Amino acid sequence: MNKLFVTGLLIFSALNVIGQAKNQVKFTAKITNRNSDTLVIKGNDNFKQVIPINKKEIFVASFDAPKGFYVFSDGTESSRLYLKPNSEVNLTMNAKEFDETIVYKGKGVDESNFLAQQALRNEKFEEAFTKEPAEFTALLEAKKKEDAESLEKGKFDPEFVTAMKSNFERFTQYSLENYERAAKANKLTGKPSPDFDYENHKGGKTKLSDLKGKYVYIDLWATWCAPCRAEIPYLQKIEEKYHGKNIEFVSVSIDKLKDNEKWKKFVVDKKLGGIQLFADKDWESEFVTNYGVTGIPRFILIDPNGNVLKADAARPSEPELQAQLDTLLK
Template identity: 50%
Template sequence: MKSIFTGILVGLLSLSAFAQKNYLTFEAKIENRNGDKLYILGPKKFKKEINLNKSGVFKDTLKVTEGMYRLNDGVENTSLFLKNGMDLKLTLNAKEFDESIVYSGKGAKENNFLAQTALYEEHYNYPELFAADETAFEKMTLNKKQTDLKRLADAKLEPAFAAMYTKEIEGATEDLQRYYKEEQKVKKLNNAPSPTFEYENHKGGKTKLEDLRGKYVYIDVWATWCGPCIAEIPHMKRVEEQFHGKNIEFVGISVDTKKDYEKWKKFVTTKDLKGIQLFADNDWNSDFVKAYGITGIPRFILIDPKGNIVNANADRPSSPSLTALLSELLK
């Protein structure tokens, strides 16, 4: 009788252990949170919404396919590596999102590596890389790839993650090479007359580039769904305030699709976006967007008072080099 009971108990424990391996637990404690929902997004349109509970914690169980995911709080996002069996805990301060991410629990080592990699990437000198000639670019890109692979090897992470992230590094290297070639094409636009536009103005009517002749024009091509675009908004407002009254117009051109037109209108109002806010007539297929070869956003463009392109891929508002340039041009 005892042996039968023992056998049943062992079987139940085995089933319990098996069940635990078929899902993961995720918990997040966030200071200065941007909202009461978190979203985990992944392959094959995977989406899990996690609501804040009564204890002020985001907590839920998920069943996933092992791989790379994104955690989004509605404003910021970060990479995750998830697999069933993990018991992952996250703490962060939303005001210092990337800098404050710390994971604990099962799966923490790989995810802390991803968080630290995001900070490493933020401080990498990409402007220098893309300003290099072709020979120097290839050398710098190879060096970056080797450095990234060494960081991964030195971290001594689990083999499945290491193999997966090795492919991420190789893919990122290919993306850099492709982006560099596109950049070289864009640079050829500089000093030439700018393609024009005539788009609906949020304040009413339409605005065309020729209406702004006689002033510098700094254009922000963006969309309401674009996280990096939204992250630039506070910096854009600061730049606009710094150069208020100077000989320059700040123009936002949304490439949201027509179905998101009302979302764009509301977004501009609720976020109190300044400058001239325009809605492109055919999102990514708008003539102005295609003429500049824009395939990723945000994209910034600087045009001179005569309508010629100063920089077809200008620095972002968050870059100190932009304010330095504008200070020189508008003095």
């Protein structure tokens, strides 16, 4: 299951409070195994608060922030939080177990703790997408009940409750759509993969059928996609490890045509390896629609005969991928 599915459903607009005289938030974070010396909080209307670490290795800042939903990032991963005027937010976590260890203490943090726990519930639900239709439906209904009961138990801001109820509805709808997508992708397993014929960054065009005789690991991505960019360092390490083996690594950008030059520059600036291709019609490209792609990054694994091994393969950052490649390429 694509993690973008889980995180993407919690993107909200900030809930601005008209006439609020004082919007200041006091924010403190103590993070072990941190990925960066800077925390960044982003919100609606281009809100951005950069918080550097101090000499005591704590992130501390006071800033004005309208009531609403925000995202904080440690440079590698991100999570949602809810800020209210006059809040005193004290965050602790272990960056090596990012989502699992987030705890907020202080004033006005109940909503943020709810979001942290909700993210874990959503992630756990990913297992449901491997189940048969009847079991998937039962698990989805159970989750809907658990979400509603968890929201009712808390004493949350009324606007937060309204937003979360709307989010639950979107989650249900998106879950149903993605289950159908996953079912469509699974039907491709063992069958000949749809082909493509795309612009190659090095010149000319490349077809998937040109690569028969080798395993092919395909990365569907875009320059604007943050989760896609986060996978790049891991993909580069995978490419290095299996260099010279019977496998090709193919990255297919689904950026819009107007961003073709941006894609070319990105490939050069980031020193991207493998075979770098540019899809012909972004999201509407036939190869993309044939695989039922609704979110990126998306990874696909093809065998030397051109048949689909995994229509929704593991990410480079997931140990599962290396385990599978080790078996295939031994």
